[in-house]
Amino acid sequence: MTDTPLLSVEDLRTTFKTDGGLLTAVGGIDFEVRAGETLCIVGESGSGKTVASESVTKLIPSPPGEVTGKVAFRDMESVRELADAYPKAVFDVTQAGAGAVDDRDRPGDDDQFVVVERRRNGEITRGYVDLARAPEKALRRIRGGDIAHVFQNPQDALNHCYTVGWQIVEAVQMHEDVSKAEARKRAIELLNEVGIANPAARLDDYPHEFSGGQKQRVMIAMALVTNPDLLIADEPTTALDVTVQSQILKLLGRLQEEYGMGILFITHDLGVVAEIADHVVVMYAGKVMERGTVYEIFEQPSHPYTRALLECLPGGGRAAAGIRGTLPDPTDPPDGCRFAPRCEYAVDDCFEGGQPEEARLTDDHCVSCVYYQSGYDESAITGDDTTPATSGGTADD
Numbered sequence: 001m002t003d004t005p006l007l008s009v010e011d012l013r014t015t016f017k018t019d020g021g022l023l024t025a026v027g028g029i030d031f032e033v034r035a036g037e038t039l040c041i042v043g044e045s046g047s048g049k050t051v052a053s054e055s056v057t058k059l060i061p062s063p064p065g066e067v068t069g070k071v072a073f074r075d076m077e078s079v080r081e082l083a084d085a086y087p088k089a090v091f092d093v094t095q096a097g098a099g100a101v102d103d104r105d106r107p108g109d110d111d112q113f114v115v116v117e118r119r120r121n122g123e124i125t126r127g128y129v130d131l132a133r134a135p136e137k138a139l140r141r142i143r144g145g146d147i148a149h150v151f152q153n154p155q156d157a158l159n160h161c162y163t164v165g166w167q168i169v170e171a172v173q174m175h176e177d178v179s180k181a182e183a184r185k186r187a188i189e190l191l192n193e194v195g196i197a198n199p200a201a202r203l204d205d206y207p208h209e210f211s212g213g214q215k216q217r218v219m220i221a222m223a224l225v226t227n228p229d230l231l232i233a234d235e236p237t238t239a240l241d242v243t244v245q246s247q248i249l250k251l252l253g254r255l256q257e258e259y260g261m262g263i264l265f266i267t268h269d270l271g272v273v274a275e276i277a278d279h280v281v282v283m284y285a286g287k288v289m290e291r292g293t294v295y296e297i298f299e300q301p302s303h304p305y306t307r308a309l310l311e312c313l314p315g316g317g318r319a320a321a322g323i324r325g326t327l328p329d330p331t332d333p334p335d336g337c338r339f340a341p342r343c344e345y346a347v348d349d350c351f352e353g354g355q356p357e358e359a360r361l362t363d364d365h366c367v368s369c370v371y372y373q374s375g376y377d378e379s380a381i382t383g384d385d386t387t388p389a390t391s392g393g394t395a396d397d
């Protein structure tokens with residue numbers, strides 16, 4: 001099973017206790033990130049993208065937040081390291097005779113968050129860390145190591161009182177047991193790698209002496225310090241002008257090729273999605289509306305919400321007007337499809353019975369919309385008379 005994703009998230013649900021009641025920011029979603037590939041989560045402001053991405057490593061303040069579900073991170077270095085550090089938290093499927101490690105159900109006790117398969121000699125061959133169950137201390141190791149985050153606003157993440165060099169050197173020394181001089185050398189290499197000109201001289205500059213794009217490059221350099229397997233980037237280019245944005249996206253693409261990392265990329269901008277995504281999850285009001293490869297999402301958009309988002313792109317016909325209406329109140333979401341109240345195709349069935357089960361259009365392409373279930377005709381939405389191949393008829397499952 002070389003095809004196992006680096007990260008697979010199942011039924012991720014994140015709620016917040018608020019004065020207005022229980023707010024469901026992420027309402028039970030699934031997604032996967034493969035090594036060396038980029039998954040984009042796209043959707044309007046407030047749809048839960050940031051909360052979803054921060055729930056992966058539980059960067060959610062708790063209380064008032066609560067994260068549930070399964071977040072399987074399959075980086076073997078992390079699995080081995082945490083199995084060593086937390087022997088009591090290891091669930092060994094081989095010993096328990098519980099079958100293969102990829103079984104969907106969650107074996108073990110609640111506090112067993114490292115699931116492994118071993119050879120007879122004890123060597124761990126496969127496994128995962130369930131980040132949703134891992135204690136904060138273990139999560140801190142993961143966050144500072146094999147999973148790195150890059151945020152929208154480098155101002156918030158960089159300390160303006162220290163030089164950029166000091167901050168990178170500090171990060172290097174936290175991760176590796178090296179001398180100051182070696183850490184400085186590594187900092188220069190990293191700045192060079194992310195395209196900062198004359199890096200040796202820039203090391204002694206303070207963050208305010210860097211432009212917005214350069215600051216984001218510095219943040220990416222800091223994320224690379226630990227040589228992460230997964231990079232989580234939340235709108236890292238939104239604050240930048242288009243040319244700089246495009247340079248940063250290219251940089252991420254190049255670094256991904258070089259380091260083979262998986263990238264979880266959050267954006268509200270389909271233009272950005274087109275530039276960097278391999279796979280796309282379209283999210284709305286805490287639920288997944290549609291998922292597919294970047295080609296499928298752009299060439300065969302199937303959910304009315306995806307189609308509306310695409311029409312909002314420049315030249316898409318809806319650019320100025322946007323999608324009518326606003327997101328539902330996350331403390332009191334609609335009963336059926338989350339998008340139904342704003343959907344021009346909505347029928348009675350769309351307003352009851354929860355978010356529709358995902359119908360599978362191809363191996364990768366799934367859509368959560370009543371029109372793709374049996375008894376409905378999706379050509380009302382896609383405008384094609386030729387019914388697209390609904391392989392395996394999973395809409396009826």
Ligand SMILES: Nc1ncnc2c1ncn2[C@@H]1O[C@H](COP(=O)(O)OP(=O)(O)OP(=O)(O)O)[C@@H](O)[C@H]1O
Nearest residue numbers: 016023025044045046047048049050051052268330
């Ligand atoms: N700490 C918190 N406490 C209460 N509610 C929160 C908290 N953090 C986020 N939310 C709520 O969760 C919902 C999803 O927010 P989130 O920031 O994930 O949206 P988003 O898709 O990232 O939007 P944007 O594109 O504007 O960044 C919103 O209704 C938001 O108000």
Ligand code: NI
Nearest residue numbers: 049050051234
């Ligand atoms: Ni956000």
